[in-house]
Amino acid sequence: MKKVKYRHSTSRILLLGVAFFLSFTVIGIAQDQADASAQQDAAEQGQEQAPSEGGESEDSGAATGLGDAASGKSLFNSLCAACHKPYSESIGPALNGVTSRHDMDWLYRWINNSGNLIASGDEEAVAIFEEYNETVMPPFPQLTETQINDILAYVEQPKPEPAAGQQAGGEAGASGGGQGVSMDIILGILAFVLLMLLAVLFLVNKTLRNFAEASGVVLPEKPKRKPIHKAFVENEFLLVVVAVFVLLTVAYFGYGYLMQVGVDQGYKPIQPIHFSHRIHAGDNEIECRYCHSSARTSKTSGIPSLNVCMNCHKSISEVAPETATEEFSKQFYDKEIAKLYAATGWEPGSRTYSGEAKPVKWIRLHNLPDFAYFNHSQHVSVQGTQCQTCHGPVQEMEVMYQNAPLTMGWCVNCHRETEVRMEGNQYYDKIHEELARKYGVEEVTAAQMGGIECGKCHY
Structure with missing residues (x-):
C-alpha cells in the first residue's frame, strides 16, 4: 500500500487558531454583555434615586x-x-x-x-x-x-426630570450603541465560526483518512444509495401518505375556490360617468331614496333616470373647490358633469335641450342570481332597514363598491339576528301575539316568522 505522509502540523495549527479565535470572541461578547448589564444597573439605580435626589416623590404629598x-x-x-x-x-x-x-x-x-x-x-x-x-x-x-x-x-x-442614568444610557444608545455589540456583528461572527468549524471538520476527516491509509487500515467503501425516486416508489406507506395529503390539499383548495364563485364582495367597477356618493349622499346629505325612489315600492331599487340628475345639475355646472380630493380634482368633476350634459342633450349656454340624448351604459354593481328573490320595498318600507345595513357607508364612498358578500349565509344570519318591526303595522298585530306566545319572547326575529324557509327566497 502506498504510504502517505501524515500532515499533522497544518491541522493542529488550524485547530489552535480556531480555538483561540472562539475564546477571544466569547470573552469579548461576555465583556460587552457585562458592560451593558452594568450600564443598565446604573441606569435603574439612578432612576430609583432620582426622586429622592430631586426632593420630590409620589409620597411627598405633604x-x-x-x-x-x-x-x-x-x-x-x-x-x-x-x-x-x-x-x-x-x-x-x-x-x-x-x-x-x-x-x-x-x-x-x-x-x-x-x-x-x-x-x-x-x-x-x-x-x-x-x-x-x-x-x-x-x-x-x-x-x-x-x-x-x-x-x-x-x-x-x-414634573420629574429624567434620571442621570437614563440620560447617559440614551446618549450611549444614540451614539451607536456605546460598548454594546450590534446583532449584525454577532450574527456575522457566528456565521464565520460555523464556516471555520465546517472547514476544520473537513480537514480532520481528511487527516484521519490519510492516517488510516498510512497505518495500513482498509477503509470500507461507501454503499451506493438508491435514487430517491426508486426509494420513494418502493415505500408503500410513504406513497399512501403522500396520496392522502395530495387529495386533501386538492379538496381543500378546490372547495375554497368553488365557494368564491359568484361572490363579488369588493367589486368596484369604473362607471361611464363618475358619480361620487361621498359628495351627494355625504356632503350634500341627499337621501338615498330621492334617487333610488323605486326601492320604496318595488322589488328593485332601480337606476335613477338622468332627468333626476338634471333636477339639480341644470343649475350646477361645476363643483365647489372644497369637494376636490388629491385623487379627483375640481377639473375632473367638471368634466364628468359635461358628460352628463352630453348624454341628456342639455345646452348650458342656451339652457335648453337639443333633443339628441345618448344612453349611458351603466355597469351593474349588485347582482343577485336569478334563483334568489329579494324585495327592496319589504325591507325598506315595511321593516325600515337602512340602506347602509347592506350597502355599507355609502355616504363615504367616492367610488361605489359592493360592501357585503350577498351570500345566502349572510342573508340567513341577518334574518336570525334582526327583530321584526311591529309598531304601526296592522299586518303583524295578530301574528306577533301568537309568535310571541309560542316562543316566549317580546321581540320576534325574521327567522321565527319563517324568514329562513327555502320558499321565502327560492320559488
Whole structure:
C-alpha cells in the first residue's frame, strides 16, 4: 500500500487558531454583555434615586399641602386617567397647576358634579364646557374632600426630570450603541465560526483518512444509495401518505375556490360617468331614496333616470373647490358633469335641450342570481332597514363598491339576528301575539316568522 505522509502540523495549527479565535470572541461578547448589564444597573439605580435626589416623590404629598399623593395616584388611575393626564392635554386638560387656576371650593363642586355647576351658570364652568366641545365631565359624588385632596396632591407634583442614568444610557444608545455589540456583528461572527468549524471538520476527516491509509487500515467503501425516486416508489406507506395529503390539499383548495364563485364582495367597477356618493349622499346629505325612489315600492331599487340628475345639475355646472380630493380634482368633476350634459342633450349656454340624448351604459354593481328573490320595498318600507345595513357607508364612498358578500349565509344570519318591526303595522298585530306566545319572547326575529324557509327566497 502506498504510504502517505501524515500532515499533522497544518491541522493542529488550524485547530489552535480556531480555538483561540472562539475564546477571544466569547470573552469579548461576555465583556460587552457585562458592560451593558452594568450600564443598565446604573441606569435603574439612578432612576430609583432620582426622586429622592430631586426632593420630590409620589409620597411627598405633604409638600403640596393637599393630601397623600400615593393614595391620589391610585384614585387618579382608576377614575381620571381615561380622560386626563397630569402634564399633557388628553380628552380633558392637563391637571398639573389646576389648584392655581381654580379655587378649592370650586374644584370640590366641579369634581362632585360638573353638570350642576354648568347649569347654575358659573362662568368658569361654562367656559370649560364650551372650550371642550360641550362635553360634560362625569360626576363623582362618591369622592370626599380628602380623596379629592389626595388626587390633587398627586397631579400637582412637579414634573420629574429624567434620571442621570437614563440620560447617559440614551446618549450611549444614540451614539451607536456605546460598548454594546450590534446583532449584525454577532450574527456575522457566528456565521464565520460555523464556516471555520465546517472547514476544520473537513480537514480532520481528511487527516484521519490519510492516517488510516498510512497505518495500513482498509477503509470500507461507501454503499451506493438508491435514487430517491426508486426509494420513494418502493415505500408503500410513504406513497399512501403522500396520496392522502395530495387529495386533501386538492379538496381543500378546490372547495375554497368553488365557494368564491359568484361572490363579488369588493367589486368596484369604473362607471361611464363618475358619480361620487361621498359628495351627494355625504356632503350634500341627499337621501338615498330621492334617487333610488323605486326601492320604496318595488322589488328593485332601480337606476335613477338622468332627468333626476338634471333636477339639480341644470343649475350646477361645476363643483365647489372644497369637494376636490388629491385623487379627483375640481377639473375632473367638471368634466364628468359635461358628460352628463352630453348624454341628456342639455345646452348650458342656451339652457335648453337639443333633443339628441345618448344612453349611458351603466355597469351593474349588485347582482343577485336569478334563483334568489329579494324585495327592496319589504325591507325598506315595511321593516325600515337602512340602506347602509347592506350597502355599507355609502355616504363615504367616492367610488361605489359592493360592501357585503350577498351570500345566502349572510342573508340567513341577518334574518336570525334582526327583530321584526311591529309598531304601526296592522299586518303583524295578530301574528306577533301568537309568535310571541309560542316562543316566549317580546321581540320576534325574521327567522321565527319563517324568514329562513327555502320558499321565502327560492320559488
